[in-house]
Amino acid sequence: MENNEHLFVVSVYSENQVGLLGAIANAFTRRSLNIETLNVEPSEFEGVHRFTFKTRTTLDKVESIVKHIEKKVDVLKAFYYVDNEYLVKEHDILASYIDKHKR
Amino acid sequence: MADQITDEQMFSGSEILLKSLIAEGVDTIFGYPGGQIMPTYDKLYDYQKELRHILVRHEQGAIHAAQGYARAKGIPGVVTVTSGPGATNVITGVADAMIDSTPVVVIAGQVATHLLGTDAFQETDVIGLTTPITKWSYQIRRVEDIQWAVARAFYIASTGRPGPVVLDFTATAQKGKAAFNYEKCNFIRSYHPYPEIEEKAVRKAAKMINEAKKPFLVFGQGIILSGAEKELQALVEKGEIPCASTLLGLSALPDGFPLYKGMVGMHGNIAPNVMTQECDLLIAVGMRFDDRVTGNTATYAIQARKIHIDIDESEFNKVIPVDLGVLGDAKAVLPMITELIEKKPREDWGLTSTICDAVEKHRVIDPEIHPESGEIHMGEVVDTLAEVSGKNALIVTDVGQNQMLGARYSRFNQTRSMITSGGLGTMGFGLPAAIGAKVGRPDRQVCCLVGDGGIQMVIQELGTIMQERTGVKIVLLNNNWLGNVRMWQELFYDQRYSSTRMINPDYSQIASAYGIRYRMVDKREELREAVEEMLSDDMPYILETHVLEEGMVFPMIPPGKNVNEIMLNNDDWFDYGE
Structure with a gap:
């Protein structure tokens, strides 16, 4: 397992439900991680919100956080990136996801 | 509208x-x-x-x-x-x-x-x-x-x-x-409870099993939750894979199933813990590598390749890094793997469990359930209950020594027969959980194993039993101590018994106040007959047994030790050479 710390970006796409921010932030708190920055905004997809966190941690921990967050019922998808290499493929992945799980 | x-x-x-x-x-x-x-x-x-x-x-x-x-x-x-x-x-x-x-x-x-x-x-x-x-x-x-x-x-x-x-x-x-126009829910776009099973992962799992010389399977409650008991049997039978249960997986396989080697973990059986450290492939199904199962995670099954089959992706690599995670419902995944594995001769490592079982029987089990003299042992009560109930009772335990001995010495013929608070370890769980179990399964004999500490945390629920006439059989294992904590104080805290001695009320008067039949046993000769009397009808019953006050639970893997570093009693450790 890799134990070097990096600044990670964790981005989370969810339904617009009251209380989700607390639920997601809990995943960081439980692992004693500081949230360096946090941004919450409507995403480019209707009714879908995006949370963007920055946190300094190890790869193992960030992987476990992302899986933990994605387990939340109202969370659609969660991603992590090292530093600022993010936003590259999110749009495409989410578009195909929403397409696949249409009802 | x-x-x-x-x-x-x-x-x-x-x-x-x-x-x-x-x-x-x-x-x-x-x-x-x-x-x-x-x-x-x-x-x-x-x-x-x-x-x-x-x-x-x-x-x-x-x-x-x-x-x-x-x-x-x-x-x-x-x-x-x-x-x-x-x-x-x-x-x-x-x-x-x-x-x-x-x-x-x-x-x-x-x-x-x-x-x-x-x-x-x-x-x-x-x-x-x-x-x-x-x-x-x-x-x-x-x-x-x-x-x-x-x-x-x-x-x-x-x-x-x-x-x-x-x-x-x-x-x-x-x-x-x-x-009112109710519609059941069967779809939430952000929630996928039954993930699609990746065939590639299934094929890889089957390949790893086919390559293994000494495979070993550990299953947890996932088998019961998924209803995959038969599917599990089919897999281990075809692959001739010895297997063991976690605490919450108990009763998924019936007592006497030949490939079943017992329970893993801190107070589990010696053989499955030793086999964990000797297998070349560990297959974990519907379990989450609790620290009470793994002991020292740095050495846990370090020699083995590992497959983890679970419905919850966040369990993969959470505690133990694995070579392959197979995401899916056990009931669906196991038959897919079974189909692809070959029946083939395995390296004979039956000797491992034979040796371990012999040592455990001689050094731990016999002294616990067949003591020749002295006070009644907790394990003896559990064993008698298993025997008299014909292994058919649904056992609900509290937390502590009653739970560990209940897990070790109960025997089960049918699934969903062991209800216990595993992860949280909640004292006070047993009595109300037994009420719920009996309400849900009135056709079954429900027995609650509980200590004098645990029953007092929730003793007011005797009122519920009285009012609802819930036919719960309460086996009170009274040692006048918070037994498990006392045991740890004896072993790891220099015998400084801080706040673990308990002065108990007169339980006969409590039972009488609630109108619940009661009997106290402190003599070995009366134990069997008392258990028979308790199980002879479907009414609530409290059987108080006065058990050995300084009773211990062995074998024990002390916290943080490797799972093959096993205490047989206060002074002796398990040694292959015996």
Whole structure:
């Protein structure tokens, strides 16, 4: 397992439900991680919100956080990136996801 | 649409809730009334035929009873409590249900919406409190949302990896009016309880099993939750794979199943713990590598390749890094693997379990369950119970020595026969959980193994047993100590017995006050006959056994040790050379 710390970006796409921010932030708190920055905004997809966190941690921990967050019922998808290499493929992945799980 | 509905077709939110529960197949509720849930209790008066309400004596009893009910029956348990203290009193059980993957739906009253956030009487932030310990929690503020929320609650609680759901039911929603047109939920776009199984992973798993010379399988409660008992049997039989259970997986395979080697973990059997360190492939199914199972994680099965089969992706590599994770429901995954594995000769390592079993029998089991003199041992009571019940009892334990000896010496003929608080280790769980189990499975003999510490945490629930005439058989293992903590103090804290000695009440008088039949046994010669008497009918019974005060639970892997570093007693460690 890799134990070097990096600044990670964790981005989370969810339904617009009251209380989700607390639920997601809990995943960081439980692992004693500081949230360096946090941004919450409507995403480019209707009714879908995006949370963007920055946190300094190890790869193992960030992987476990992302899986933990994605387990939340109202969370659609969660991603992590090292530093600022993010936003590259999110749009495409989410578009195909929403397409696949249409009802 | 609303203007076409006449007044007669409108129902109060409380009634809509009850009708929704009935639509979900609920016929039993465990609960306790109070201010902010009173509208719902008022309506419940009209639905007594459809919904049996079990009035507990403390909300903690309601949630544990619902857990016992759910685990005995395999469907969600339902709890109704009031706001504020009613809700906070169920928190322990909700956390317990979360960590042990138990489907329960808790409906807690809440103050009217205009009072939210004002510190109103009996207002508390239930969503804030329960979010980290629930699979889903939701505040119902509008009457229109009740059916949607209840449908989602049952779908979420009972599918995938099950878990608790809390609905915070405001007085405003309870008192509002709406039409009733219930639709069950079977789709949430952000929730995929049964992930698609990757065939590639299945093929790889089968290949790894086919390549293995000494494969070993450890299964957990996932087998029971998935209903995959037969599928598990088929897999290990075809592959001739020896297997073992975690604490919560107990009873998934019947006693005497030839490939079954016992329970892993701190107080598990020697053979499966040693085999963990000797196998060349470890297959973990529906279990989560609890630290009571793994001991020192740095050395746990370090020599083996590992496959982890689980329905919850976040379990992969959480504690133990694995070579392959197979995501999916055990009932679906196991037959796919079984089909691809070959029947082939394995390296003969039967000797490992033969040696371990012989040492364990001679050094640990015989002295515990067949002592020649002295006081009755706890293990002896459990063993007698297994024998007299014909291995058919549904055992519900509390937490501590009663639990570990209950797990070690109970024997099971059928699945869902062991209900215990595994992950959270909640003392006080046993008695109410046994009530719930008996309510859910009145056809089964339900026996509660409990110590003098645990029973006193929830002793008021004897009132529930009295009122409901629940035929629970309570086997009280009284050693006048908080036995497990005392044992740790003896072994690891220089015998400084800090706050573990217990002065007990006269249980015969307590039993008599509640009108429950009672018998005390302190002589070995009377034990069997007393257990026979207890099991001879279907009425509640308290059998108090005065057991060895300084009883110990062995074998034991001390915390942080490798799983093959096993204590046989206070001074001796397991040694292959014996």
